[in-house]
Amino acid sequence: MQGSRQNPEVFTKIKDLETINGDKGSNVFWRHDDKDVMGMVSTVERRQTFSYEVNTALSAPLFKRQEPFLTPAEENSSRKRILSLPVVSFEDEEEAHLSEHYCLALRQDRMDFQLLGMELQHFGMNLEPDIHHSHLRMLDLLPQAAEAQQGEEDHPELTNLFPQDFQDAAEMHLGEEAYELHEVEMELIGNAPAVPDVLENENSPTARKTNQRVDAVAKSSLPVHGYGEASSEGRRRKKKAPRMRRNQMKAQGQSTTHQCRLCEFTTANLSDFNCHMKSHTIERPHKCHLCSKGFRTITLLRNHIYGHTGFRPHKCKDCDMAFITRGELMRHQRYKHTHEKPFKCSMCPYSCVETSKMKRHIRSHTGERPYLCCFCSYASRDTYKLKRHMRTHSGEKPYECYICLARFTQSSTMKTHIVQKHTENVPKLQCPKCNATIARKSDLRVHLRKLHSYVDAGMKCRYCDAIFHERYPLIQHQRDHRDEKKFRCDHCSYICKQNSHHEHSEKCRQKQRKVKALETGRKGRKKGETEKEASSQLKDNFCTMESEQLTFGTVASAELAEMGSEDKQSAEVTCEMILNMMDK
DNA sequence: GCCGCCCGCGCCCTCTGCTGGCTACAG
DNA sequence: ACTGTAGCCAGCAGAGGGCGCGGGCGGC
Numbered sequence: 001m002q003g004s005r006q007n008p009e010v011f012t013k014i015k016d017l018e019t020i021n022g023d024k025g026s027n028v029f030w031r032h033d034d035k036d037v038m039g040m041v042s043t044v045e046r047r048q049t050f051s052y053e054v055n056t057a058l059s060a061p062l063f064k065r066q067e068p069f070l071t072p073a074e075e076n077s078s079r080k081r082i083l084s085l086p087v088v089s090f091e092d093e094e095e096a097h098l099s100e101h102y103c104l105a106l107r108q109d110r111m112d113f114q115l116l117g118m119e120l121q122h123f124g125m126n127l128e129p130d131i132h133h134s135h136l137r138m139l140d141l142l143p144q145a146a147e148a149q150q151g152e153e154d155h156p157e158l159t160n161l162f163p164q165d166f167q168d169a170a171e172m173h174l175g176e177e178a179y180e181l182h183e184v185e186m187e188l189i190g191n192a193p194a195v196p197d198v199l200e201n202e203n204s205p206t207a208r209k210t211n212q213r214v215d216a217v218a219k220s221s222l223p224v225h226g227y228g229e230a231s232s233e234g235r236r237r238k239k240k241a242p243r244m245r246r247n248q249m250k251a252q253g254q255s256t257t258h259q260c261r262l263c264e265f266t267t268a269n270l271s272d273f274n275c276h277m278k279s280h281t282i283e284r285p286h287k288c289h290l291c292s293k294g295f296r297t298i299t300l301l302r303n304h305i306y307g308h309t310g311f312r313p314h315k316c317k318d319c320d321m322a323f324i325t326r327g328e329l330m331r332h333q334r335y336k337h338t339h340e341k342p343f344k345c346s347m348c349p350y351s352c353v354e355t356s357k358m359k360r361h362i363r364s365h366t367g368e369r370p371y372l373c374c375f376c377s378y379a380s381r382d383t384y385k386l387k388r389h390m391r392t393h394s395g396e397k398p399y400e401c402y403i404c405l406a407r408f409t410q411s412s413t414m415k416t417h418i419v420q421k422h423t424e425n426v427p428k429l430q431c432p433k434c435n436a437t438i439a440r441k442s443d444l445r446v447h448l449r450k451l452h453s454y455v456d457a458g459m460k461c462r463y464c465d466a467i468f469h470e471r472y473p474l475i476q477h478q479r480d481h482r483d484e485k486k487f488r489c490d491h492c493s494y495i496c497k498q499n500s501h502h503e504h505s506e507k508c509r510q511k512q513r514k515v516k517a518l519e520t521g522r523k524g525r526k527k528g529e530t531e532k533e534a535s536s537q538l539k540d541n542f543c544t545m546e547s548e549q550l551t552f553g554t555v556a557s558a559e560l561a562e563m564g565s566e567d568k569q570s571a572e573v574t575c576e577m578i579l580n581m582m583d584k
Numbered sequence: 585g586c587c588g589c590c591c592g593c594g595c596c597c598t599c600t601g602c603t604g605g606c607t608a609c610a611g
Numbered sequence: 612a613c614t615g616t617a618g619c620c621a622g623c624a625g626a627g628g629g630c631g632c633g634g635g636c637g638g639c
Contacts, residue, residue, distance in 0.1 A: 299587065300633065321630095327589060328630070335629055350627090356592055357627070364626070378624090384595070385624070392623075406621095412598065413621060420620075436618085442601055443618060450617080 416440075 303324050312322035314329040318337045323329040334340045334353045341351035343358040347365050352358050360382050369379035371386040375393045380386040397407035399414040403422045408414040419426060428437040429444045433452045438444040
């Protein structure tokens, strides 16, 4: 194999590759059947490329239960995506080229392939059989495949794009299905193209085949959720639907309509239709001269170049920030200056600047957790939390204390560590209930909870609206409620806390009658009976009453209440006598 | 076809709070 | 010496803020 350098402009994808790898000398180009073909022979470089692709495009779930082998540095540096070279294509372990690689090279509108005599072991990888997915790198076919979906008759050369043995090995059929393959794979890796997940019209041939593909993928051992935020509905371009429907509505009533076979888009205008169909391709004619990245529109390219040059035309008048687009500036001003939050939650007072934030917030109400961990049962409400969680599996600790070099999984943990261990004169927190001083707020909370029975949320009194954060004051307060004497006798001054009041009332009436009788008896004292004897009888009667749990005061006041003034005076004398007698 | 607005996704960050293991210390 | 307890500490998850950037689409 003789290495011969070719003009990189010919190889759009190779340019990307060079950008990533840097070491251009390790790429080898040669002629094969009058076609330009590229191969990579450097194992180190090859591994870098492969690792990069695994991390960003394929995601860890493909590597079932394997620890992610990328280092953080590699991960961070992988901002760009290469969906081209090289191809790993294994149909199964026996038949195919488990220890070999296919290498695809794009030459403008043609694609060539070459088998490279390289072994996986060279890359230091120990791959499990289930990752040998036959179509993983067929993403390289995108431009051709997208065209292919429009019909083989339009692009008959596509059927000849790959040598037959390659097609056989990959069980791949060119033409329409080639696009479907791309579609399914893009779904698989969470980088969906601008096509619906499953075609709505299930009766169309395309939809049928695609849906079968989707089913097949769903049934396969390859989870579609996963690491590196590659999963996800989030990335699926579903946002098209509403606007498409608007256009669809506009188009209604037209006699001649152009309906997109790949989505719901319908229009009567042919140019609109053609414009729309471009959205289903990844044709990016506007290339950045600095990084070779392609864009569909010149505006996008211009904004991209602004990113390179640092030119930010939209400057904030309230601070030093500047932005590429006016929309970004407006959003910044809402966040930092005007604090305008047009999106309000209907379930709580939360409001925010962006719809995506509201969407995320709503999940905290609904409990929805669409991002599933492929290693455990954890599921998160947003991609970042899942990614952060994955560190617990990978053992990655990206944050290092600059003083003691201790490493941490989260930046906030490191920050706390530095404050608590390496910062002098850190003020401690004083417990409001005792003299204890505690370093951390959360520990003070624990302290309050354990030692002072403090409940953060507050406990409501069961009898009134009072709120207590401590158990004991609540108990005391509720006891007061229970001791409260709510029932008052209608006939005397008797009050009680129980409903037994009614029983008392009846007894009270009977006793009143007795007292009346006593009074009557006193007034109509028997002939010859001395006053002392009369008093003695009264006292006996009183004692009887007392034994029936009627107090003197109760009797007296009840009696007084019903007596006339003369009788009252008489009764008071009688009561006084009784009291005196009791004193004796 | 270009431009700008708007939208949505993704990424990274901070703040917050809970948990459980560790450890010092008093009884 | 042993044990229970309370503070220290790192790990980890929930929630939200801020911004970069690409894409859709209407207007010109």
